[in-house]
Amino acid sequence: MTAANVADTMRDRFARVTSKLVDEDPRLAVVLAEIGVSGLRRAMRRHPDRVINVGIREQLMISAAAGLALSGLRPIAHSYAPFLVERPFEQVKLDLAHQGLGAILVSVGSSYDWPEGGRTHQAPEDVALIDTLPDWTIHVPGHPDEAEILLRDAVVGDGNVYLRLSAGANLEPMPIEPGRFHIVRRGSQATVIAVGPMLDPTLEASADLDVTMLYAATIRPFDGDTLRAELQAPAVVLVEPYLQGTSAMWVSEALRDTSHRLLSIGVRRMEHRRYGTAEQHDQAHCLDVGSLRHRISRFLAGPLSGAV
Amino acid sequence: MTDLPTAPAPGSTSPLGYADLPRLIGLMAGDEKHSTSADSTLDVLWVLYDRVLDVRLEALDDPDRDRFLLSKGHGPMSYYAVLAAKGFIPIETLATFGAYDSPLGHHPDRMLIPGVEISSGSLGHGLPIGVGLALGLRSRARKSRVIVLVGDAELDEGSNHEAIALAGRLRLDRLTVVAVDNRSATYGWPGGIARRFEVEGWASATVDGHDHAALEAALAAEHSGQPDVVVAVVGEGT
Numbered sequence: 001m002t003a004a005n006v007a008d009t010m011r012d013r014f015a016r017v018t019s020k021l022v023d024e025d026p027r028l029a030v031v032l033a034e035i036g037v038s039g040l041r042r043a044m045r046r047h048p049d050r051v052i053n054v055g056i057r058e059q060l061m062i063s064a065a066a067g068l069a070l071s072g073l074r075p076i077a078h079s080y081a082p083f084l085v086e087r088p089f090e091q092v093k094l095d096l097a098h099q100g101l102g103a104i105l106v107s108v109g110s111s112y113d114w115p116e117g118g119r120t121h122q123a124p125e126d127v128a129l130i131d132t133l134p135d136w137t138i139h140v141p142g143h144p145d146e147a148e149i150l151l152r153d154a155v156v157g158d159g160n161v162y163l164r165l166s167a168g169a170n171l172e173p174m175p176i177e178p179g180r181f182h183i184v185r186r187g188s189q190a191t192v193i194a195v196g197p198m199l200d201p202t203l204e205a206s207a208d209l210d211v212t213m214l215y216a217a218t219i220r221p222f223d224g225d226t227l228r229a230e231l232q233a234p235a236v237v238l239v240e241p242y243l244q245g246t247s248a249m250w251v252s253e254a255l256r257d258t259s260h261r262l263l264s265i266g267v268r269r270m271e272h273r274r275y276g277t278a279e280q281h282d283q284a285h286c287l288d289v290g291s292l293r294h295r296i297s298r299f300l301a302g303p304l305s306g307a308v
Numbered sequence: 309m310t311d312l313p314t315a316p317a318p319g320s321t322s323p324l325g326y327a328d329l330p331r332l333i334g335l336m337a338g339d340e341k342h343s344t345s346a347d348s349t350l351d352v353l354w355v356l357y358d359r360v361l362d363v364r365l366e367a368l369d370d371p372d373r374d375r376f377l378l379s380k381g382h383g384p385m386s387y388y389a390v391l392a393a394k395g396f397i398p399i400e401t402l403a404t405f406g407a408y409d410s411p412l413g414h415h416p417d418r419m420l421i422p423g424v425e426i427s428s429g430s431l432g433h434g435l436p437i438g439v440g441l442a443l444g445l446r447s448r449a450r451k452s453r454v455i456v457l458v459g460d461a462e463l464d465e466g467s468n469h470e471a472i473a474l475a476g477r478l479r480l481d482r483l484t485v486v487a488v489d490n491r492s493a494t495y496g497w498p499g500g501i502a503r504r505f506e507v508e509g510w511a512s513a514t515v516d517g518h519d520h521a522a523l524e525a526a527l528a529a530e531h532s533g534q535p536d537v538v539v540a541v542v543g544e545g546t
Contacts, residue, residue: 029443029444029447031440047447049443049444049446049447050443050444050447052443052478054470054474055470055473055474057470057473057474059432059436059466059467059470060436060439060467060470060471060474063433063436063437063439063440063467063471064436064437064439064440064443064474065440066437066440067436067437067438067439067440067441067442067443067444068440068441068443068444069440069444070375070425070426070437070440070441070444071440071441071443071444071445071447071448071450072371072444072448073444073447073448075440090430091433091436091467094427094430094433095433095436095437098427099418099419099426099427099437100418100419
């Protein structure tokens with residue numbers, strides 16, 4: 001989840017594209033809770049009733065987004081992941097889907113983009129939490145170009161979308177189709193699903209391994225059709241940049257009539273009281289290239305590694 | 309069931325009246341007894357639907373309609389009775405209150421009842437939604453009013469105070485809160501509920517929550533440049 005050497009960040013791209021979109025689309029609204037204001041200041045001046053900073057009031061941020069949707073607008077709510085998803089979770093649950101309303105929640109910070117910030121600014125649980133709710137689309141882009149494609153796709157819809165931006169990014173964008181896994185390469189020993197910014201380290205870790213590599217920039221709905229169609233061996237490796245095992249249930253569901261083995265790789269469930277760098281946290285969670293290679297290789301050598 | 313009131317025909321000019329409400333509530337309660345929260349809001353709800361709100365049965369999707377948000381979703385029998393008296397809910401549906409396949413739960417659901425603008429039940433959601441709704445309507449140059457009913461104890465929820473502060477700063481003058489005060493908040497509101505809103509820039513009026521003329525005057529008042537709260541005081545424990 002190392003920050004890539006790309007021209008801009010997902011966060012920058014979000015601010016730039018959103019500012020443009022609110023000029024073009026009178027149906028679009030944005031709600032902020034202080035975080036992200038600097039990138040959208042001009043849009044706030046131009047559209048004071050639909051690009052709104054509510055102050056440090058995260059419950060209100062989500063409820064106001066719901067109210068904007070009730071008035072017929074398409075709202076985006078944007079903040080740091082723990083303050084967007086975890087703190088106002090009841091508002092996310094009740095004021096959006098339960099009311100029959102849709103919004104786009106765009107987070108930054110991901111699992112530990114700011115390790116020095118400590119636990120309060122880390123949200124590896126966010127995707128799992130949203131996944132408890134029905135009918136959400138969850139995008140985890142791995143590159144600013146993908147973030148833009150997924151944002152534009154979300155804006156023209158009317159459902160609930162969680163767009164999880166991260167500082168970590170892959171060097172190159174993938175030719176993604178929103179909602180589908182992209183087939184990066186095909187192999188015979190296992191199917192690896194790399195999510196968002198985990199693609200580059202996972203590709204490097206498995207460069208000489210005989211595996212199919214699927215890339216997910218959209219993880220909900222879970223593209224079980226592509227997984228089933230591409231499955232060559234009854235072994236699946238999930239590599240997710242958030243809580244380990246978050247998508248394990250969906251792999252089981254997709255392969256419910258197929259005996260299979262599953263290795264779930266992701267951020268470990270622990271109170272990790274360390275600061276430092278994202279690279280150090282990758283190592284602590286065994287998400288660095290060396291650890292990924294070791295874990296995937298060992299899994300491939302396990303039982304039932306033959307063909308389906 | 310022999311005294312079942314007749315539902316008004318759509319567009320009828322002679323709907324049921326205030327005097328019919330106890331019988332309608334009785335259809336849900338099973339007898340003439342009904343809960344404290346149903347009782348405390350009955351007059352406010354009646355005045356809103358009979359005299360204040362611009363909502364019409366035949367134009368439920370009119371973008372210019374007024375929006376009434378019942379935030380205090382507990383004790384919705386008065387609400388359902390008023391909606392039935394005005395023709396939004398068939399009278400015979402009231403008797404299904406709380407049944408598995410009834411649209412009428414013990415907290416209202418906007419997806420099940422035509423004319424209900426929000427689903428409520430968990431306290432402290434209606435006013436924050438109302439702030440977003442008022443902003444959205446203002447951005448679309450709609451003149452609709454947004455009227456949110458809360459209870460005094462509901463104001464314990466901190467989410468309300470996020471909304472009260474912002475609505476005052478943003479001068480949401482099409483937003484009205486009617487706070488039904490039956491002094492049920494355990495720790496109360498020293499200095500009164502109205503002051504809590506006034507300090508954030510709201511206009512306020514405090515009236516007898518059973519006095520229809522006073523409620524109508526307060527709820528119909530225009531407040532240019534600031535949102536307003538109408539504190540409807542009802543008897544303690546009613």
